[in-house]
Amino acid sequence: MLELLNPVVLSVLVLVVLSLSRVNVIIALLLAAVVAGLTGGLSIEETFGVVIDGLGGQGETALSYILLGTLAVMVARSGLTRKLIRGVMPLLRGPRAAVLFAIAGLACFSQNLVPVHVAFIPILIPPLLAAFDKMKIDRRGVAVALTFGLKAPYLIVPLGFGLIFQGIIVDAMEENGMEISLGQIPLAMAIPVAAMAVGLCIAILVTYRKDREYLDPKPLAHDASTSWDMTDANDLKWRRGDYAVLIGLAVTLVLQVMFQSLVMAALAGVLVIFVLRGERWTDGDPIVDRGVGMMGTIAFIMLVASGYASVLNETGAVDSLVASASEFIGDSKLLAAVIMMLVGLLVTMGIGTSFGTVPVLAAIFVPLAAAVGFTPLATAALIGAAGAIGDAGAPASDSTLGPTSGLNADGQHHHIWDTCVPSFLHYNVLLFIGGVTAAMVL
Template structure:
């Protein structure tokens, strides 16, 4: 049995049974290592060695959580909530609520997309924006699975297609690894090659918005009212100004130093200087914020160890070799199986950026052997890398939305974020990725 399939299967089954994702990843990694011929001690050693690969990411998310709580003290989230509540109105007009629902979803979609390309802060905006909006979402009876789907779309599709921000990083990784595997391409060709797969994501979003989750859904509001009404949405213009300055400072430092850690630190320092946080209460507040994002950090660390074990077994290569025997020169079947391998790998390690180096060295010669054009090869590898980012329990594209939507305990990570995003994005992405491979 292939170690990749065993490890990912066990991890996913345990996650669906509501076993903690961190434990599911550890158990899956051990099962995969043993299946791949590693001893238990070697598996544990390899897993532990891989933890350091995501240490920077874990610290970044912890500080971003602290930054989010600091921002909340400036009154910016309260100003957003106050603005949205005015749009919703208290009269319960169905027409007004309908427009308000569309506006809120559009704002969340816009922020999600901007966080990847225009203002590359990734998921840092989620704990700032989403928790204060939970009361409004409940007021409008918006299905949070829809919000998760909208947010995940914005966290993935822009980097797949647009060559700026995180998209520039993704395209750079794709170009570099394909060149190392023997196929030199121009970065300018990547957006064109990834257009059709990106349309698969758009199709999934439209299905979620207009069909699957369009019906109203009610949530338990008792905990959430306490969360959002604690300060009765009080804020000052000076606080808002400092909040915006903090966000701008964090962005500038992040871009200049290429570090989310120091970007978040810069934003926190600006808020300190504003006086929104008193020194005597800062430790407790920042610790609270770090706790909010700590789960994501732990999952990312564990996923890095999981990926290290999978790489050590060498079974990704074996999986592809078995696929080649099944393909027997059939282009259509070859494209489908390569996309499927990409899905399995990314679902396990939770990172499309880390999947590309794993699969590119294998897929480039395989695509050449099957007669795929360079553009089709880009589409296959790019789509295979992105597959699984939606739906993976260990992906920040699913962990981020859950961190905001579950602030009141009404949103389950697996069943309300991972399953909906897996169904609405991975299935269309396989279909449209396959079409791109056939027509390019």
């Protein structure tokens, strides 16, 4: 029988309860680590010592996030984003389904080709709200389309944020005793991402295809610095700074492919922009400050999550949990996959970030998967899908907060009911099925 008093089980339950109770994620992780350490036989001093020693496990990932945040700020400050938006505006016309699929496709570029994450949404979406309303588009469909673009690319494309996420999976699996190469992760995630694509099609073509009326537009609530006139011809003019940012993005993309190091690539891209005078060196402090503000919280969550995973391993409770779970599961890989996906759903919904969840899940999943007989590909699929499954509908996730920031610019889009619930229903159910299916066939 599964040991409910196992330190790992107790600490994960504490983590879930605290996170769902809206306790700050970093504080919740630290308190859960204390519970794991004390119930696992460590003193409180030893527990925090292990946490601190374990912070370095995701140091490269956290630094990558900070540098990408800085690069995203540079892109947002330039005219490049506006030119891109003006260029794709002709695509955002015609049948409503075509418009929503175009938005999902455009959002996909924000994770790899132009790694600005959610920074493009307050620029792109508010000016389009009037057009959406005229076409009677249900904004819930737009939210689901944006969430797909914010999540699916990093699950399967090893560039930009995808290189970070997939690198975390590889490192976390290796730290827990299972080898896998970075090139295998896209194959492992193919079925879960295909399941997300099915959810996107259902949302656009079935669930939200009917007309929805909205009130007359209210004054936009978004930051005035992001507002712009789509008829302004100045947006079409290319300036030196725009070329510098474009070259910096190209350098970042090429170096990612060459060296598989996002720290090196992002730093080079930032330096190129400075050297080519796309930004002045004297503006470095405010740019980096905004970059840290954009990505810093997630970076620190990943650091603390790495420390928490170290505590779970140090207590030795993972081995005990795997032994008891193996007896409960027996030889049923299907039951094992279902249980692991349920754990992933609870933990990720609580933490609100798939990136920060992976080290926590890997500490539990890898030994259990090895005991049950899952291949490294199947294990990676379970970790990746379980990490992503709660993120799509979590109230504190960038994947839901980002779409709401744009769609609620006129106060007519509810974060929970119009973004979180639709995203949860259309992605998490299918991600659950996709993760279990991938584990069984890979």
